Amino acid sequence: MTPGTAAESTAQFRPDPASPEAVLTGLDAEQREAASSLQGPLCILAGAGTGKTRAVTHRIAYGVRSGVYDPHRLLAVTFTARAAAEMRSRLNTLGAPGVQARTFHAAALRQLQYFWPVAVGGTMPEIIDHKVRLLAEAARRLRMTTDRAALRDLASEIEWAKVSTLTPEGYLEASAERAEPGGVDHRSFVKLYQAYEDLKLDRHLIDFEDVLLLTVGILEDDERVAAQVRQQYRHFVVDEYQDVSPLQQRLLDLWLGGREELCVVGDAAQTIYSFTGATPDYLLDFTRRHPEARVVKLIRDYRSTPQVVQLANVLLADRTREQPRLKEPAPWPDPLRLVSQREHGPRPSITQHEDDDAEAGWIAEQIAALQEAGTPLSEIAVLYRTNGQSQVFEQALSSAGISYQLRGSERFFSRAEVREAMAALRTSALVAESEDEVPKIIRDVLSSHGWHKEAPQSTGAVRERWESMSALVALADDLHAEREELTMRQFLTELEERSAAQHAPTVEGVTLASLHSAKGLEWDAVFLAGLNEGLMPITFAKTQAEVDEERRLFYVGITRARRHLYMTSARARHSGGRGTRSPSRFLRPLRRELGMEEPTRRIAPSGGRLSPNARPAKRAVTCASCGTVLTDGTEVKRRRCATCPPRYDEQLFEHLRQWRAEVSQQMEVPAFVVFTDATLEVIAERRPRTDEEFLRIPGVGPRKLEKHGAQVKEQLASYSSAKPRGHEAETVEEGHDRVQ
Template sequence: MKKFVLKKDESAKKRSDYSIKYEDLLNPQQAEAVFHEHGPALVVAGAGTGKTRTLVYRVARLVESGVDPSQILLLTFTRRAAQEMLDRASNILDERCRRVQGGTFHYYCSMLLHRYAEHIGFPDNFTIIDTADSLEVIQWVRNQLGFHKQNKRFPNKRTLQNIISTTINKYLDLRIVLEEYYPQFLDLEEQIEKIGIAYADYKEKNRVMDFDDLLLKTRDLLVKNEELRIKVASGNLHVMVDEYQDTNKLQAELTDLFCSVHKNIMAVGDDAQSIYSFRGADHRNIMDFPDRFEGTKLIKLEENYRSTNQILNIANNLLDQANYKFDKNLYSNKEDGDLPALVKTSSEHEQSDFISQLVLQLRENGSELNQIAILFRNGRDSYDLEVELNRKNIPFVKFGGQKFTEAAHIKDILAHIRVLVNPMDTIAWNRVLMLLDGIGPKTAEDLFEWIRISKSPYALDQSEAATKSYMDQLKALSILLTGIKKDDPAISEIVERIVEYYRDFCKKRYDDYPKRLKDLEAFVNISVNFASLPAMLEELALDPITATAVDTEQKQKEENPLILSTIHSAKGLEWNHVVLMQCLDGIIPSSYSVEDPESLDEELRLMYVATTRAKDMLYYTHPVLAQSVYGDYFTKPSRFLSELKEALVEEWQLVQEDEPEQLEGGNPPQISS
């Protein structure tokens, strides 16, 4: 066999040629990832090891090396995360970094589907329905098929949605999903299958897609059109995927397709933080990455910049207990801190009393309340604590509240915008028409059938289905919609007109309408930032705003509140002091997981995620007695804590104020009750 020797590209930059001194700003492992050139690479980034920093500098380094920014694809799990990374890269290098393709899988897939809509038989103005709208459609389909009239239990709309979504994201047959997750509904397989088919037909007919469709239809688009796959993948010289441990099977396949020409794929993530299997995330994606991509370069980030070594020692001990993992050992160059506390309380109420007094003492010692977090496995675990915090007048906020675009009054405004963008959107029309007095589901359906065939779908007062009882209301709606279509005003003016029209509906429907009107005013201001109505709908569906005035407005000015959060909601965040409460067998790990090694490993990863949120001090609490509907019962501390070596934690003894005993070897911690 003859060999032909390719000369080195003399124009390629050496590390010393770059304007940014990357190796002075990064540790050796981070620099190795930043300077990785070609082929697949997996960066296993332990908690707090500078994963985001590494990605930011990699983007800057690729752009500085001469790669066209538009040929770099950065996939993250929120658009905000991608935007922040590209902003940081631009500040490090220059504005070229803003031209990098960045966003979520759903956002990038949506862009591709709009661009190549004709290949899938959709118009390019199709709209995206969110989870709440999807539930409405499933309920409507269920009722249309007559499955609401059952003489025995039938899955509700949310369960049906979960079943349908699981079959798509986990590549499983309906029967397997029912056998594994919903065995109580196995005998209803045929009916559930009919609902799934009818739901898909409804979306197709009305030219709408849900979040699963964005992924599924993009996969099908690229698999069935070889020429198009090559065109799309050729434009992605470098693909980077953040939080790869949170991808599902469909997203893993899409990753393969996006990088299928150049093969320059870098996945970044932490197998030990894979905690979203209930959303379809597959821990095996990151574990199997080296097998999936031949010649993968494995890079481990292990230097932690967040926590003390005392906290990291526990994190490493937890990782040692896992069955399926990449071996890694977190360490820190921070100053040593105190040993994490293990606090046994007599009851759940004493646990709440301890935590609230601990918070007050930390506050007295100079800690800001918002730098203290109380974490728990389930939202219900904090109910008793919330009562105690209110009693002691400690302000707190609980993570996991309603998103701005999920609030009913905002969804009403968005429904009007959706019918302007896509007059075939039944779900939106149903919401718009049902606001009118006297119009029920049957009349709304009749009106929509007229809209479907009408040449002037917004002239509702001309419909044969219109009657005198609500004619004036239909005329007002028609004037609004036809006027907007005719005048083609700026986006913010369109929203302002709809809000003005909707104001009276809001006052009639909601007792707290003054707060909701503030949201609507804020929405008008927000709308200035969007280039078009389709862009607005797209971005708000794919990256919803989180807070509403209804949820967040305070009656008086208050200091920044204490943080209460589920572990799942806390991922990616950090606080100086972290309390993990209710550390009990049956809670963490969940009682549903103890018989399955994979599920038990995920529960262990939850404990690891909670542990690594703490920067300076960590507290585990567990009550000896717990309450249930059947009365009090004795508990067992979490098996994960039982495996900890004694030298890694310090047990705290709670002493009543009128009991002067001291701990052996010194004074008890200054927490009184």
């Protein structure tokens, strides 16, 4: 099921394509409720992959078509230029051009530039791109010794202070629980912060945070300016509302001026930027701040398979107090429990490797196999916790001859070949004279600049140039599919807008990216690599709140995958190193869900003998029929090879499957969420009678026992009473498993 076919109840009704109702066609029930709620405060709680951008853009388009919204008086705010550009593109496709979709900074900057001559007078200060140079000068004036890495940390701390609306005077008290930035104590940092501000003032400069602060100041101090802004914008939409900072919320409140024509969209479970000052508090407190607010929950996941969605749900549901020393209460709102709308896919994989090189080499092998099976490289990503982890994956992919792109490296529209191609498209005579469709024109023009239909066999710069131009060709195909009447002028306008917003088209190659930079993106296949303690969660996550954020970051990583999900870790950093690293604690509930045993850790000293404190290796599980050692998680759970005949009562198994179908329908969840087939097979084989016997079955934990245990016992009892005991399958007790 997809969003385009979800609203089956409207199948008999085909509205006029030009009517407002036509915009709502194809939305599911919750998306339709959100899109048709045009007045008053609205809070859309949208889980990963649930179509929040679709719901929001259709809401705006529906409001414009029905005359409730003036497109020029609605401001849609998001957090990245890329997301804003995508929203504008979708609104154009839906027939709602003219709507302002901008980031907080872009919207504030336009207002600041417009009102500066009237509200302040004189020439507006120049905006500095980076703080480091000015901070270095401020540090020298204070005779402070800092290196470039420390300066970056100090710049980040200034940004946090500003978005938290803290002046140098107010920073000291508010930072008592924060780590010392860049190795500088808090009192020295306050002096540096003030010196930096003084330098900016002397040189008539401002930074990006000042854009928000100055806009807030003008709106607070000048009622005429505030009234003009509120007259201009009557309705507001804020995407990714869980990421707003106190400063951004203050600006939003000034824009609203006490009005309640506000729609916010967010998911507290995807709050991963707290270190920048973002907080989910405003999302969580929305109904308290706006008692009349309507709340709509989007939980139908159209992105990922049931297997991927279930692991994401399990990860969030398993949240506990991570360590005894984490004492402070940390808010953890009930997460949205997603329900996949896609067909079943392959089983997610959790693997552990000897060292980082072995892990990266294995990932490269799997990527080659995926490509061979038909998955494009552009639909594969390797995600990791820190940027410093990328090198080993770059090396492995290069050695395997697999193209890749580093997210966050050179910007697509800054590449020489892209600038050359765009210039050629603007000036080519073909553009002016041809009546061909846009995709053919693009191919003809770029062919004269070295593009060919077939990819070059070589790697390096030649391949990168081809991939860049192929991305433009693919973009032309995509836009033409959306708008059949697409003109060359419209395509060039789209390119200019994307260039300004750095909204790059897809490049053919595996994406290497940090988990933070992957937010908002998705791929068919995702490898979550380096899942070791110290990296996930990161070493400096000490408090409960910090560990919780690491869990949410891992959740974001899982929900990037549409179909294939691989999670990997390595015992040692270097080949031949001591395998002292442990897999991430976050993998434990996922292993249990997949029916996998915890990996053993055998620490060998240089002499090769096991350390006295090493854990004893767990016994290998073998097939009860043929004796083969089992490695697949599902086979381990069943205690038999996939090719060996079942050892359970097949009629009882079908009886339990029928019961499971009824329960899953009542709970409105996929059947495997109740129990997997493998778990039902073991239940049918062992026929547990007590809670202890139930808990010894792989796939049955305390929560599932509490939720379904009594019903399963009833089903087993009713089946036994209806069938003679002589027909029961032989029960193999846990202690009789054959081991090697």
